[in-house]
Amino acid sequence: MAEDQARIYLYGVIRDVGDLVLDVPPISGDGVVYTIAHRGLAAVVSDDPQPRYEVSRRNVRGHQAVIDGVMRTTDILPTRLGTVLPSARWLVEDFLEPRCDGLGRLLDRVAGRVELGLKVSWTDLQRVMREIVAQDRDLRALRDRLSRRPAAATYEARLDLGERAAKMLEAKRGRDADELVRALAPRAADVHRSDPISELMVLNAAFLVERRRTEAFEAAVQDLDHGSGGRLGFMLAGPLPPYNFVGLNAL
Helix, strand or coil, X not given: CCCCCCCEEEEEEEECCCCCCCXXXXXXXXXXXXXXXXXXXXXXXXXXXXXXXXXXXXHHHHHHHHHHHHHCCCXXXXXXXXCXXXXXXXXXXXXXXXXXHHHHHHHHHHCCEEEEEEEEEECCHHHHXXXXXHCCHHHHHHHHHHHCXXXXXXXXXXXXHHHHXXXXXXXXXXXXXXXXXXXXXHHCCEEEEECCCCCCEEEEEEEEEEHHHHHHHHHHHHHHHHHCCCCEEEEEEEEECCHHHCCCCCC
């Protein structure tokens, strides 16, 4: 275990459950993962000789393996990769002590729950654009008028058409995303939505779901997939640590 002034690597915070036995190595590959307890909480840590960790496949796997191991035993408030603290004393006095009540409330919030990540995308953007144009009489009429005139003579009008279509596409993205969330939210304790990361993406969200209800949630996603008739593609990841619901890295 680290001396009071030696750096330590923090994986997350759990309820103090006594000695934590994990059959996984720390991210550094040497030593053991252990806990430092304080007022009913325990920080999951390992001794850390490095000041920082690069985002690499090896480091991501090492960090996640420890968190996954803890999740098999108890609930955890996970930290992001590379959370290195100056010392065990700093961990207790500057992190755990002033945050004990808040960390306890967060652990209550995620107790018995996991995160499921869902990304939903349109499978055919041109099909979506055709649907948008077909449903808007003015846009359809403008498109038809421009199609009968030379492109050089209608440059500004075509720009206007493109801008109007883009705004309508964003509005449709929002409606489709809201509809998906409304269908799934009753099966989750909370929802965290992030911005789409591609032009095709409709929904980029994380759902906080009770462990015992993950299969029901997955079945609901499958129903939405089948109901879309191939118009939407679904990618469901998890169970995952509740990264999007704890905000633990504001150290």
